Amino acid sequence: MNTVDFDRYDHVRPIRWTGEVLELLDQRVLPFETFYRRLHTFDEVAAAIRDLVVRGAPAIGISAAWGVVLAAKQVSAGDGQAALKQLQPAFDVLNASRPTAVNLAWALGRMRAVLAKSGSDWLSALEQEALAIATEDLAANRLMGRAGAELIDVGSGVLTHCNTGSLATAGFGTALGVIRAGVAEGRIDKVFAGETRPWNQGARLTVWELQEDGIPATLIADAAAAHLMKTGQVQWVVVGADRICANGDTANKIGTYQLAIAARHHGVKVMVVAPSSTVDMDTASGEHIEIEERDPGELLTALGKRTVAEGIVAWNPVFDVTPHDLIDAIVTERGVILSPDETGMRAVFGTP
Template identity: 75%
Template sequence: MNNPALAPAPDSAIDYDRYDHVRPIRWTGQALELLDQRVLPFTVVHEVCRTSDEVAEAIAALVVRGAPAIGIAAAWGVVLAAAGIDTDDPVEAAQQLEPALQRLNAARPTAVNLAWALARMRRVLASAGADWRDALAREAHAIETEDLAANRAMGRAGAALIAPGSGVLTHCNTGSLATAGFGTALGVIRAGVAQGRIARVFATETRPWNQGARLTVWELQQDGIPATLIADAAAAHLMKTGQVQWLVVGADRICANGDTANKIGTYQLAIAARHHGVKVMVVAPSSTVDMATAHGDAIEIEQRDPAELLSFRGQRVVAPGVSAWNPVFDVTPHTLIDAIVTEHGVIERPDAVRMQALAAYTNRCAQHS
């Protein structure tokens, strides 16, 4: 297994902070402030959540989105729930907190980071003492800071695969807005631009929520990275022109065989990429790897309100009586993926054997951390 993420960075002199200004999550000590991604790019406002239920509602409503950011927000949601529990007994606290954790977990079923973060909070609570509230707050902070460090590591590892002068295409939003900062797939693009490897960046609009058009190109603009927006339907034609050498995307769940759930449209992009000789890179933290799910057919695909397709900004644009089907994710088979990048290294040509090796390595790293 190639593992450049853990090697000393030869690019230590590069100023990555220059390309990382946006932060979607702010903990104030009493409330969680979430950058409302529904109203970007024209309005920059934070929604203030003072209860765990408000956090769950914000996750479900896409105020905060992106698998890592959802997990971080949920962890802080547990801290908010803890403030309303009047006991010093962590066992009793766990019982009283469980309904809030269940509501948080139900907010978005596909993103594995949500359940992963809540499981971490449960484990900490199970081993805590009378200071269980402080223990939960420390764990939420750790989840957030670890994510930022992992994103920086993934950025360097993924960028190392890209030849200088390359063009890249990305889908949805996988940047600072979807994480604690820097991003997953967009982190690779940030690192590649900083290292002078990436010469051209293209982003799909990503219907129906237009995360690419509203969020990705805005976020790159904040960091001074030029990006060209394309219609979703233009991707195959763009690949045919030869301007793109890599499709770089994130993931909401990676299965034990390397099948990957990501924003709807990723699957068709991967098919087009294979036809045109464009390589496909999936970038996600190890917390997104779900070894308990054998393959993509076992992933629950979230179905969202058909109104998202039938309306635009609250105004219906489709004739009355027309129905819509609105899955928010699809699954890309591992056979269409050239590389999976996590903070623990790069898996090229992923399959069940290579994923098992990654999982074993990740477990060893966890035991020594």
């Protein structure tokens, strides 16, 4: 197999730190506009996370880390402990911006830990930690790309859901990183992407990313997934995760659970790809995950135009939980867990 050509398949960068401001590629206006929003305060970063300017669990964590740095630039303190007390309101606001993605709390925890042990150089230490979080994420994605691609037979078709590419990470992507690696190595012949209503991350973002890298992809309606599997054109469903529990249960974009059910019926395998920062060994199972519900109005409109009659009630959970027994492989930078369960998870990540 050929070596993965990272330069060819890794063009998009959604997060840019200038040294003074955080620039986020506004994913709400893609693919028709490529616009970076310049954020100067932690409140602006929290709002950007909440309003889906930036999305994807790793990208949310990275953005929040830079949000702490922005807050720190407004603080005067002699050491990290003193700064930590002043920055607690910023940590609280950033942590509350999205409840489901564990990477958010994980990244903020790293920033707190750095502050707690820093002296007079605490601001520089914070900047270095935020940069490390982003750099480590990119490296992890490339490792996972190779590891996940090795599970896929030559000539396979894959289906992915939501957006798990460079737009959702520091670069290369998680599930989309596996797809990029699989295409580069000649393992994947066909790529299908579900539209992922109501925000259409698959339709607006995933197929755009793949087009940018010259990877042919076919968009399908979410409701067409089971029929696609029945035709035999896909052998794997490859998705990301916003939280992976100690037993392997996985929270991901709404619609993942039904894909896993359909995949099991049709003999299609399911791969979850996420960095270790997404693994939450302190949460025993998916029953304990808080599922975020967003404004029902998101279901009532398309491209800013109302498509549903007045007075209609909508329900808008944006994540669901796929039980571990419907997952064939969890791929992280620490290793691959086949047929994941609590024993397999502990073998890689230890006891909480």
